[in-house]
Amino acid sequence: MRGSHWPPAPTPTATPSTAYFQLIVSDHANLPDQWDQDCVRYNWRNGEALIPQDWIDEHAG
Template structure:
């Protein structure tokens, strides 16, 4: 994925949702959010307020 985006010189964006956390510098430079230790894409408080289930 990185190679394709690089080859296209920023003309294409890929959004990846994954639990990987590779140590490579290029990978770490691409990471925008680390959702760990209770930090989630959808906060539990929002789910609770809107009738969702956390099961």
């Protein structure tokens, strides 16, 4: 149960256009069964990632 603080309030840096945007990323179990493999879109491993490392390096504060 998430309690009364869910969903969290937008952060102070949120703008009206981004205040309600939510991105959920989760790792997948990647089971060998075909029905499971049919659900896998991307398998980010071995240097491949949702956010490439060079972008992180370029935008790191």
